[in-house]
Amino acid sequence: MSTTDPRLARLKGVAPSILASDFGKLRSQVEEVVAAGASVVHIDVMDGHFVPPITMGPIVVDALKGVDAILDVHLMIERPERQLADFAKAGADVLTVHAEATPQLHYALGLARELGALAGLALCPGTPPDPLVETAELLDLALAMTVNPGWGGQKFITTSPAKIERMAALLPADVPIEVDGGVDLDTIGVCAAAGATVFVAGSAVFGKPDPGEAVRALTAKAQEAQAAVAERIPGPRG
Numbered sequence: 001m002s003t004t005d006p007r008l009a010r011l012k013g014v015a016p017s018i019l020a021s022d023f024g025k026l027r028s029q030v031e032e033v034v035a036a037g038a039s040v041v042h043i044d045v046m047d048g049h050f051v052p053p054i055t056m057g058p059i060v061v062d063a064l065k066g067v068d069a070i071l072d073v074h075l076m077i078e079r080p081e082r083q084l085a086d087f088a089k090a091g092a093d094v095l096t097v098h099a100e101a102t103p104q105l106h107y108a109l110g111l112a113r114e115l116g117a118l119a120g121l122a123l124c125p126g127t128p129p130d131p132l133v134e135t136a137e138l139l140d141l142a143l144a145m146t147v148n149p150g151w152g153g154q155k156f157i158t159t160s161p162a163k164i165e166r167m168a169a170l171l172p173a174d175v176p177i178e179v180d181g182g183v184d185l186d187t188i189g190v191c192a193a194a195g196a197t198v199f200v201a202g203s204a205v206f207g208k209p210d211p212g213e214a215v216r217a218l219t220a221k222a223q224e225a226q227a228a229v230a231e232r233i234p235g236p237r238g
């Protein structure tokens with residue numbers, strides 16, 4: 001964890017995923033959710049190899065430059081270390097790579113930091129949390145996929161909260177845990193109670209008629225669950 005980076009203070013709460021947005025009005029939709037309180041905007045990069053779909057590249061990150069939010073880039077691509085420089089140059093604040101996507105994890109995470117970004121490590125639902133232990137000192141964020149990566153609108157995998165708890169037990173308390181996939185009003189509370197503090201939501205935000213209101217409702221649910229946990233067990237993640 002690079003504790004001095006001021007961006008870490010904003011790396012929390014609901015992170016709307018632009019995968020579910022209307023790309024014809026991308027900037028105004030993003031500005032709407034930021035005005036509603038989102039301090040993180042999630043950008044899903046898919047390469048057609050690590051996951052079947054192809055989505056977006058650095059040009060989309062660049063299009064969001066200047067938005068008053070952390071640009072959180074989730075690289076669902078093989079050998080992400082080869083692309084990190086382009087995404088950093090485009091304005092990525094967080095560069096998250098998958099443990100399953102490269103044999104050179106320490107190199108990739110170190111490079112993300114060297115390029116001036118925060119370094120995130122993502123784990124697919126079937127991947128045990130072990131890589132977090134090996135790379136802990138290089139991590140600014142841990143991402144628990146709560147669906148198999150590749151598509152928005154999937155159903156939340158119900159064993160995810162137990163995995164989040166295992167991750168939280170292994171990580172230093174100041175490394176935030178982000179959840180991604182099937183996060184909505186029904187599932188955000190269990191994620192928050194398990195220790196997640198960043199909540200990626202695509203369909204549950206941009207799939208709604210009022211994305212700003214959706215951010216506020218999700219935020220309230222997460223805070224309610226966090227408050228209930230803090231009342232029971234005061235602690236660093238509470």
Ligand SMILES: O=C(CO)[C@@H](O)[C@H](O)COP(=O)(O)O
Binds near residue numbers: 180
């Ligand atoms: O990384 C991914 C999908 O692989 C996600 O970020 C999705 O964009 C989440 O979408 P919803 O499940 O919230 O609709």
